Amino acid sequence: GQNIDQPTEMTATEGAIVQINCTYQTSGFNGLFWYQQHAGEAPTFLSYNVLDGLEEKGRFSSFLSRSKGYSYLLLKELQMKDSASYLCAVKDSNYQLIWGAGTKLIIKP
């Protein structure tokens, strides 16, 4: 079966750095997405990786290793507004998105 694994919850301190991991087992691979979802709101797009390596976008970076079935989202200089759930999703060989259950990130002052 297809599976996306990410930690259920993480806690970090304002101003610090946090890394959210995502491992996947899917039938084929056509890209990996990270979305941010604040409580009670819709998911919003953060990043897309289809080739191995690091994609940097401001305070957020996303890394992909296709051979390891692994990605991480790196958040730097954490702010209170970064408290949210972070969703990892993989597009499989049929171009269907497989979603992880999300990682709830709690930022403490």
Add this chain to the structure above:
Amino acid sequence: IAGITQAPTSQILAAGRRMTLRCTQDMRHNAMYWYRQDLGLGLRLIHYSNTAGTTGKGEVPDGYSVSRANTDDFPLTLASAVPSQTSVYFCASSELVGSTGELFFGEGSRLTVL
């Protein structure tokens, strides 16, 4: 502001009743999707449409139906609601060609079936 509009934002419904969740986009995206989101689970695809006039079944289609008469609208109907359909429903759209295929989501419809 361009985007996706869902209605209603929240609804309490008696079991056995029929309910249609509305979704309209103004981005002229080819593809549209309906997901449900339940605590502890990832987003699960109910139905999708890659272009006007065509629809397909997702991971959890039973008890739901959709139609895509035009590019902009993609309503989701629960013919006879059951308590297990209590969930938050998200409509989304994407461009299939010439982009990463990122999804744009509506604000969600919170449905409670009693």
